Amino acid sequence: MHKVIILGGGPVGLSAAICLAQQGVESLVIEKHPTTTNHPKARGVNGRSMELFRSWGLEDQMKQYQMPREAYRFTWIEDLQGKEFTRVQATVDYSPYSPTENAIIAQDDVERELFKNAQCNPLIDLRFNTEMVHATQDDEKVTFEILNKDTNQKETLSARYLIAADGANSSVREIFNVEMEGMDNLGVFCNIYCEMNLDKYVEHRPSAGFMFTRPDVRGAFLLSKKGHRRWLVGVRLDEEQNLTEEVFTDDFCVDYVKKIINDPEVDVRLINKAFWTMAALIAKQYRIDRVFLAGDAAHRLPPTGGFGMNTGIQDVHNLAWKLALVLNNQADESLLDTYFTERVQIAKTNTSWSISNAKRFETIFVALAKNDLITFEEALKDQAHHINNILLDLGFVYGSEYQTEKRYQPSAEVGARAPHCWLQKKNVRISSLDLYNNQFVLVCHPDAHTWQDQFSQFPCKIVTIGEQGDYVDTNHNFLEAYGISKQGAVLVRPDGHVAWRSTDENGDLASFSWLSSS
Numbered sequence: 162m163h164k165v166i167i168l169g170g171g172p173v174g175l176s177a178a179i180c181l182a183q184q185g186v187e188s189l190v191i192e193k194h195p196t197t198t199n200h201p202k203a204r205g206v207n208g209r210s211m212e213l214f215r216s217w218g219l220e221d222q223m224k225q226y227q228m229p230r231e232a233y234r235f236t237w238i239e240d241l242q243g244k245e246f247t248r249v250q251a252t253v254d255y256s257p258y259s260p261t262e263n264a265i266i267a268q269d270d271v272e273r274e275l276f277k278n279a280q281c282n283p284l285i286d287l288r289f290n291t292e293m294v295h296a297t298q299d300d301e302k303v304t305f306e307i308l309n310k311d312t313n314q315k316e317t318l319s320a321r322y323l324i325a326a327d328g329a330n331s332s333v334r335e336i337f338n339v340e341m342e343g344m345d346n347l348g349v350f351c352n353i354y355c356e357m358n359l360d361k362y363v364e365h366r367p368s369a370g371f372m373f374t375r376p377d378v379r380g381a382f383l384l385s386k387k388g389h390r391r392w393l394v395g396v397r398l399d400e401e402q403n404l405t406e407e408v409f410t411d412d413f414c415v416d417y418v419k420k421i422i423n424d425p426e427v428d429v430r431l432i433n434k435a436f437w438t439m440a441a442l443i444a445k446q447y448r449i450d451r452v453f454l455a456g457d458a459a460h461r462l463p464p465t466g467g468f469g470m471n472t473g474i475q476d477v478h479n480l481a482w483k484l485a486l487v488l489n490n491q492a493d494e495s496l497l498d499t500y501f502t503e504r505v506q507i508a509k510t511n512t513s514w515s516i517s518n519a520k521r522f523e524t525i526f527v528a529l530a531k532n533d534l535i536t537f538e539e540a541l542k543d544q545a546h547h548i549n550n551i552l553l554d555l556g557f558v559y560g561s562e563y564q565t566e567k568r569y570q571p572s573a574e575v576g577a578r579a580p581h582c583w584l585q586k587k588n589v590r591i592s593s594l595d596l597y598n599n600q601f602v603l604v605c606h607p608d609a610h611t612w613q614d615q616f617s618q619f620p621c622k623i624v625t626i627g628e629q630g631d632y633v634d635t636n637h638n639f640l641e642a643y644g645i646s647k648q649g650a651v652l653v654r655p656d657g658h659v660a661w662r663s664t665d666e667n668g669d670l671a672s673f674s675w676l677s678s679s
């Protein structure tokens with residue numbers, strides 16, 4: 162019997178396998194397609210996801226695909242040859258808060274790098290071109306029927322746990338009757354992925370995206386992919402304008418692309434197209450005994466927030482260490498319930514943030530239709546604030562409310578992502594975040610003897626920071642950033658979130674029952 166089977170070899174399924182491997186847990190990934198995607202849906206990789214890629218040793222590989230930073234903006238324009246209104250900058254300085262930063266990397270590139278990494282990992286078994294056709298579970302296991310599409314052979318497999326990262330139309334969600342709540346249709350779109358040389362229109366104003374305002378193409382967008390002269394054009398279907406699914410033949414797609422460029426001569430090579438429905442839906446439960454929903458299977462976020470893939474990757478980062486502790490008999494099964502309670506709150510916040518941006522788009526298009534340029538420009542300013550929000554990216558706190566309108570302030574309160582500080586050991590500089598990966602870590606000043614003694618009983622690593630400590634606190638900001646005195650201590654979970662903190666020597670460990678019982 163397998164320990165964990167992961168259904169879906171998209172960004173979330175592959176991340177789940179890597180996260181489990183980081184915890185020493187073997188997994189099998191089942192994916193129905195023969196390869197990772199060839200369609201770049203997501204491109205906004207947020208700072209927290211880049212931090213996770215860094216902890217998996219993938220930061221540099223991912224960065225080779227990122228767009229140059231001067232292109233991190235969205236240009237509002239009539240058409241590619243028409244009047245330009247404004248450029249909404251999408252750059253924000255992460256350096257005070259993180260050893261890395263957000264990046265614009267197309268989803269197909271992200272998936273390919275995750276796949277390459279997973280493929281080299283002896284703890285990960287990848288079975289592509291294999292479809293899960295049925296699943297059941299009992300008290301001990303989940304049982305699957307899978308179809309190998311190369312051989313057309315069916316096989317039955319079982320695992321102690323299933324992570325269903327099988328996307329927005331999750332069949333696992335259906336099999337186990339999990340309901341979703343929210344809005345199921347905020348518009349249907351066609352993504353047209355094509356290759357074309359637009360240098361003469363864009364070279365002088367590199368932009369991650371162009372948003373079109375000319376009435377007959379209003380709402381269409383053109384998203385660029387680094388280095389390939391490849392572009393993704395998005396069009397909202399609209400019966401009134403005779404833009405229905407049937408109309409989008411390959412020829413129509415090519416003509417539509419020429420229309421937004423306003424150049425009938427441009428050579429457009431269609432690579433593929435995809436229809437998708439914008440929704441804002443969250444599953445009522447993420448756990449059905451031994452089955453866990455993750456990524457789009459658990460929540461469908463409007464892409465207007467740029468959070469879908471990021472939220473999914475962070476879901477499985479939250480789940481993997483919990484599964485590892487339970488599989489290793491170091492924690493009780495009830496720990497697995499915290500996956501839903503912690504992650505659903507983040508999905509809700511990210512969903513409402515994304516809906517608010519979808520509404521902002523509506524405001525923009527209504528204002529344009531009325532030629533109300535004041536409202537149009539105000540809404541765009543507001544959009545810059547939306548895009549450049551570090552708080553939603555790094556500031557989410559498990560188990561407590563946080564104000565999305567506030568400025569991000571790093572904090573080591575319980576549930577928060579432990580803050581980044583630069584640390585030094587001999588000639589090696591690391592981020593405090595590099596300490597948190599596959600085990601609990603107690604961080605404290607070398608003088609915090611009480612906690613070092615107490616925690617020597619726990620299955621955790623103790624790291625002292627300060628003069629004479631394991632690491633020198635390069636910028637002398639560790640104690641302040643972590644909100645502790647020289648006698649205090651912070652226990653950080655394997656996912657980098659704070660499990661426990663005592664500001665001085667007088668804290669108590671009672672809140673900590675599941676780990677102390679292990």
Ligand SMILES: Cc1cc2nc3c(=O)[nH]c(=O)nc-3n(C[C@H](O)[C@H](O)[C@H](O)COP(=O)(O)OP(=O)(O)OC[C@H]3O[C@@H](n4cnc5c(N)ncnc54)[C@H](O)[C@@H]3O)c2cc1C
Pocket residue numbers: 168169170171172173174191192193194202203204205206268291292293294326327328329331332352395437455456457458464466467468469470471472473
């Ligand atoms: C236009 C657009 C722009 C976006 N921009 C962003 C962005 O900037 N940032 C962001 O974070 N997100 C963005 N998103 C959202 C992002 O694309 C999704 O959230 C992401 O793909 C979800 O990943 P996933 O692994 O959960 O699901 P998927 O990517 O859908 O992967 C699921 C996988 O499961 C496989 N599968 C399904 N059923 C079975 C089965 N029975 N057997 C075997 N395999 C199966 C599928 O083949 C698929 O490969 C955007 C989406 C769109 C449409």
